[in-house]
Amino acid sequence: MAETPLTPIEVGLTAAIVAVEAEEPHILVAADPKSDTRAGLPFGPFDPLAHRTFEIGLRAWVAAQTAINVGYVEQLYTFGDRGRHARPGDTGAHMISVGYLALTRMSDNAAALRAAAAGFEPWYQYFPWEDWRAGRPDILDAIVPPLEQWARGGRDDPARSPGRRERLRRCFGVGGSPWDEEKVLDRYELLYAAGLVEEARRDGREAFRAKIPPLGEPMRLDHRRILATAIARLRAKLKYRPVVFELMPDEFTLTALQRTVEAISGRHLHKQNFRRLVETAALVEPTGETSTTTGGRPAALFRFRREVMQERPAPGLRLGGRS
């Protein structure tokens, strides 16, 4: 327990700022100042003198740089791996980044966005294999066979806890294992380990079969890894905390709410069960108004019952099975 002087390191805050629009989840991406064509997440320095906590610092530079009004904010993870930061003209200085998840309503920020050097992009373009709303995505047919080949390649060291095969089975639902929509990060890390995403090749990892085109849009630094962490956390949180409402307008139809949950969790839900869940949890109350803009029969409008936050311990939407 010696009190060695600690290494000075640069600390940055990286934000995954999420909004849902047109039944599609979006992530705020920043243009690269150094003309890297790849997208990146917005980030800013942490200055302990100016800001008492990380969260205050984060809110400050997000507001200053993007004029976006974030509501819910939560720390995700602190990333400090050497070698996952490579970029063209790397300075060599070590940097760690504290990843944050933030939620916002796109409607609140329409004006801000036109001015900012940043914009929202649909997140499934970075993770096309994560969208199961219309059933198993076709791209998995291009992912699983190479992964299986990669898994056979690794001498299955019985000491290393889960061998390549088991990791593949559990992450991608191969061989009877169910698909778990929360394992977003595990899947990305597996693809990285197999050299099937561009970031792995950029970081100097050998693709075991270089012919395969890299999967999904890449991001700068380790930002896609941070985004994967954010999606995973949000998908999990949805089930035990009423965070969806941070992404909804004040008034909404139940179908719109369901579509938002489906958009985030990447899977299709059973209508009645979803409605019963929302009703029995008493998460919403009718406004009395209806909306006729939905197509068929007018839908009743609801608003979030903020009171639930202080009534019950921890209400969420624990979706349950597939369907």
Next chain:
Amino acid sequence: MAETPLTPIEVGLTAAIVAVEAEEPHILVAADPKSDTRAGLPFGPFDPLAHRTFEIGLRAWVAAQTAINVGYVEQLYTFGDRGRHARPGDTGAHMISVGYLALTRMSDNAAALRAAAAGFEPWYQYFPWEDWRAGRPDILDAIVPPLEQWARGGRDDPARSPGRRERLRRCFGVGGSPWDEEKVLDRYELLYAAGLVEEARRDGREAFRAKIPPLGEPMRLDHRRILATAIARLRAKLKYRPVVFELMPDEFTLTALQRTVEAISGRHLHKQNFRRLVETAALVEPTGETSTTTGGRPAALFRFRREVMQERPAPGLRLGGRS
């Protein structure tokens, strides 16, 4: 999204190393090098040149300093609040610490401990209100009334999401709300905010009623906060991942397993339900041996079935209700 040069800050890794012995959860505490009488968690610097990742760095200095053999390791949270570090001769340099949870078996480390300047202490001495195994702990009678007074004191700003009263209700199960054993951090933070733990007074917060003796043993810096985070995380994780076995010897009785889970979660469990849970999850297998050292009828010995890790998605011990 400007690429401002980032502030250099010192980064340390702080570890909450847990073991269970004699049906009591323990935490490894380090003697203070600067003759502070308060206990602290072991910590070490992170040197990105020597170690590729935080986890590798952590394992390295834990092994070097304590000769303790940690198994399971998991990142908890990164703490960087200014003003929660105060100590007698503070240098003023800002430090952030990445908190880690680590699990070990005390039996594996008996020899190492005799040599090290560190030792395991029962964790409930830092959080006496968290041990509900023998029912509601008496100390709550000394905690709740002052907290209620504190809650009345705060003008209940309706804008600030949960008012003091609601926080109190939800954290401490006052007024019909159930006790949630996972809210360890929330409870500690509430006590800190109310000035009822020594750390709050040390950090310059005014105790709203200074006569009340501070609750539980204090720790250095913000280490008790990190420990609260570790306990909360471990209590939650127990329910959906088979982490208990990281704390058990190779062979154990079902009662010993139950006692360990109870020790961590701080509550009493229903025997049959616990056993059925363990059985239906197929988490253990009988060794064929029995132990006669338990008192009455000899108990069958079991071992963890490592295979479950690769069979089912995520087996744990989702305890369920009270009893």
Next chain:
DNA sequence: TCAAAAGTGTTATCCTTACACCCATGT
């Protein structure tokens, strides 16, 4: 009148919770 989306009723099944009782050993 028909398409499109909103909205409802009901059942089989599993899991959770809690009850009360029997068994094998040491003293």
Next chain:
DNA sequence: ACATGGGTGTAAGGATAACACTTTTGA
């Protein structure tokens, strides 16, 4: 024999998952 802890069977209640059907609008 009896105290001590080990070990089991089973029934009530609630939550979940899946089924198919009716209603109200716009075109």
